[in-house]
Amino acid sequence: MSKFDFKTPVIYILLGIILILLVLMRRMDESNNVSKEQTLEKRIQQLESKIEDVKNIQKQRPPKIEPETQQKPAYKGRIAIIIDDFGYRNDYVTDGFLALKADLTYAVIPGHEHSYFFSEKAKKAGFEVIVHMPMENTGKTYGEEQFVLKTDMDVETIQRRVRTAFNQIPAAIGMNNHQGSKASADQRIMSTIARVLKEQNKFFVDSRTTVETIGETTMKIFEVPTASRNVFLDNDDDEEKIAAQLMKLVKKSQEKGSAIGIGHVKPKTLNVLKKHIPELQKEGFKFEFVSKMLH
Numbered sequence: 675m676s677k678f679d680f681k682t683p684v685i686y687i688l689l690g691i692i693l694i695l696l697v698l699m700r701r702m703d704e705s706n707n708v709s710k711e712q713t714l715e716k717r718i719q720q721l722e723s724k725i726e727d728v729k730n731i732q733k734q735r736p737p738k739i740e741p742e743t744q745q746k747p748a749y750k751g752r753i754a755i756i757i758d759d760f761g762y763r764n765d766y767v768t769d770g771f772l773a774l775k776a777d778l779t780y781a782v783i784p785g786h787e788h789s790y791f792f793s794e795k796a797k798k799a800g801f802e803v804i805v806h807m808p809m810e811n812t813g814k815t816y817g818e819e820q821f822v823l824k825t826d827m828d829v830e831t832i833q834r835r836v837r838t839a840f841n842q843i844p845a846a847i848g849m850n851n852h853q854g855s856k857a858s859a860d861q862r863i864m865s866t867i868a869r870v871l872k873e874q875n876k877f878f879v880d881s882r883t884t885v886e887t888i889g890e891t892t893m894k895i896f897e898v899p900t901a902s903r904n905v906f907l908d909n910d911d912d913e914e915k916i917a918a919q920l921m922k923l924v925k926k927s928q929e930k931g932s933a934i935g936i937g938h939v940k941p942k943t944l945n946v947l948k949k950h951i952p953e954l955q956k957e958g959f960k961f962e963f964v965s966k967m968l969h
């Protein structure tokens with residue numbers, strides 16, 4: 675019995691050790707397998723993520739092209755066109771201008787039969803509206819007796835007239851001058867206008883009806899946002915000549931990055947714009963409101 679008693683625990687211990695070893699081996703084996711599985715899984719994951727990356731790149735390709743075409747540096751030139759002398763008429767010509775598919779700025783003379791009506795209609799149609807302020811010429815100054823700014827007027831009269839113009843054309847966010855070859859060269863007149871524009875938070879575009887104009891420099895002194903006309907489109911009422919002037923404006927926009935042209939409410943000017951604006955847009959020129967070209 676005692677012999678048997680002595681051997682049995684040893685056998686049990688040995689059996690136990692063997693069992694433990696077996697279990698350990700099995701575990702090692704399992705963990706080996708697990709790590710193999712893990713590396714396999716990792717590889718699969720890596721492959722999958724690579725496939726995803728490729729898919730994503732393919733997906734990104736079409737939208738990548740879109741923002742590129744929408745980016746501004748892609749434009750060949752930025753062009754602002756102001757059409758002057760609205761307010762006199764409300765007919766097929768004014769309607770024609772309101773049907774143009776471009777951001778254009780329409781300058782309305784205050785005090786005329788259609789001034790308010792047209793300015794509201796233009797704003798509603800998505801165009802930019804400014805006051806086309808009558809100013810004294812060196813030669814004869816025609817019409818707009820209630821609004822024209824003259825060099826012999828006192829400061830109060832000039833201020834009142836500018837304020838009244840904006841009251842009558844509430845859609846207007848800025849101003850340019852109608853005629854004014856004398857008044858736009860007058861420091862007192864231009865400073866008075868600048869103060870009112872500053873107070874009303876409006877901008878001034880110098881139509882440059884004289885080389886002696888001090889419009890832009892005066893506005894800068896009074897910190898009124900400003901710019902100047904580069905090209906007159908329709909001094910000659912002839913479609914070929916208007917088109918040639920438009921091309922001059924286009925060329926200038928290409929050289930300088932942007933350029934400002936001024937035309938008038940005339941059927942021939944309308945015809946030229948109707949024909950050439952879509953072509954120029956296709957060629958990569960951008961038509962913008964003049965308010966985007968101020969400095």
Ligand SMILES: [Zn+2]
Pocket residue numbers: 758759806851852853
């Ligand atoms: Zn004018």
